Amino acid sequence: MTTNNLPQEEASCPAEGILKQLSGKWKPQIFRLALDGPVRFNGLLRQLPGSNKQSVATALKEMEEADILVKTVVQEKPLHIEYTLSEKGLAMVSVFRSMEGFLS
Amino acid sequence: MTTNNLPQEEASCPAEGILKQLSGKWKPQIFRLALDGPVRFNGLLRQLPGSNKQSVATALKEMEEADILVKTVVQEKPLHIEYTLSEKGLAMVSVFRSMEGFLS
DNA sequence: GTTGGTAGTCATGTTTTTTTGACTAATTGA
DNA sequence: TCAATTAGTCAAAAAAACATGACTACCAAC
Numbered sequence: 001m002t003t004n005n006l007p008q009e010e011a012s013c014p015a016e017g018i019l020k021q022l023s024g025k026w027k028p029q030i031f032r033l034a035l036d037g038p039v040r041f042n043g044l045l046r047q048l049p050g051s052n053k054q055s056v057a058t059a060l061k062e063m064e065e066a067d068i069l070v071k072t073v074v075q076e077k078p079l080h081i082e083y084t085l086s087e088k089g090l091a092m093v094s095v096f097r098s099m100e101g102f103l104s
Numbered sequence: 105m106t107t108n109n110l111p112q113e114e115a116s117c118p119a120e121g122i123l124k125q126l127s128g129k130w131k132p133q134i135f136r137l138a139l140d141g142p143v144r145f146n147g148l149l150r151q152l153p154g155s156n157k158q159s160v161a162t163a164l165k166e167m168e169e170a171d172i173l174v175k176t177v178v179q180e181k182p183l184h185i186e187y188t189l190s191e192k193g194l195a196m197v198s199v200f201r202s203m204e205g206f207l208s
Numbered sequence: 209g210t211t212g213g214t215a216g217t218c219a220t221g222t223t224t225t226t227t228t229g230a231c232t233a234a235t236t237g238a
Numbered sequence: 239t240c241a242a243t244t245a246g247t248c249a250a251a252a253a254a255a256c257a258t259g260a261c262t263a264c265c266a267a268c
Contacts, residue, residue: 013132013136014134014193014203014204014207015136015200015203015204016132016133016231017206017207018203019118019123019126019127019132019203020127020205022123023123023124023127024255024256024258025255026256028117028119028120028121028123031117032117034134040214040215041214041215041216042213042214042216050257051257052256052257052258053215053216053217053257053258054217054218054256054257054258055255055256055257056214057215057216057217058255058256077265077266078213078214078218078265078266079214079264079265080213080214080215081214081215083137091205091206092206094202094205095199095202095203095206096119096124097202098198098199098201098202099118099119099122099123099199100118100119101195101198102121102122102192102196102199103118103121112243128225128226129225129226130226133236144244144245145244145245145246146243146245146246154227155227156226156227156228156229157228157245157247158226158228158246158247158248159225159227159244161245161246161247162225162226181235181236182235182236182243182244183234183235183236183244184243184244184245185244185245185246191209209268210260210265210267210268211266211267211268212265212266212267212268213264213265213266213267214263214264214265214266215263215264216261216262216263216264217260217261217262217263218259218260218261218262219258219259219260220257220258220260221256221257221258221259222255222256222257222258223254223255223256223257223267224253224254224256225252225253225254225255226250226251226252226253226254227250227251227252227253228250228252229248229249229250229251230245230246230247230248230249230250231246231247231249232245232246232247232248233244233245233247234243234244234245234246234251235242235243235244235248236241236242236243236244237240237241237243238239238240238242238267
């Protein structure tokens with residue numbers, strides 16, 4: 001058999017994939033805002049000073065792909081899109097909480 | 105008074121600093137190896153295929169500065185240097201464990 | 209029909225992170 | 239004294255992440 005053709009990360013450190021899903025310049029803050037309720041693209045742009053469309057769009061897409069956020073088209077006027085924490089996302093609160101003990 | 109001159113990260117998301125201390129291409133794996141006992145510079149280079157001196161040196165320095173690892177000169181022959189998990193580093197195991205529930 | 213809000217994409221440029229390869233310097237064993 | 243092992247540093251290049259500005263497309267109000 002072949003020895004190991006998984007990306008070395010996953011093989012040697014299970015936490016590494018999760019770490020990647022959560023890190024980046026805007027993801028932690030988006031996560032945090034999503035804890036307070038559904039977030040929206042333009043809303044995030046306003047709530048995250050210094051951010052930009054491209055970066056927010058990328059973060060949202062990656063967090064959706066990682067099944068942290070769920071994207072929903074809301075059939076109300078004005079028609080818009082909401083991003084909500086998935087069950088997995090919600091469960092990840094424990095990860096964030098475990099980090100809050102280390103405020104230097 | 106001034107409103108808020110902290111780096112926005114720390115202000116808006118406490119976990120963000122810790123996330124930064126743990127993320128990077130090699131830090132999680134170094135952390136994991138350090139769980140099994142003291143690690144050494146050349147040893148890490150051998151144990152982390154694809155790594156390089158510069159990156160390992162930087163990771164070790166940053167993890168030392170973040171008080172995750174403690175650097176010790178071991179007065180044995182051959183005289184060498186060991187990096188051991190600090191108390192804080194050891195406590196951070198809980199952070200890694202909290203992530204291990206999310207293996208996709 | 210023009211303005212303004214929704215949610216983006218695309219190409220490009222800048223900045224940060226990571227890698228490469230050469231080099232240093234002390235210690236040890238033959 | 240020569241070679242190997244220890245643990246790095248340094249400058250430069252490559253790769254990845256992030257930012258900028260222009261543009262698209264849909265819908266609603268005026």
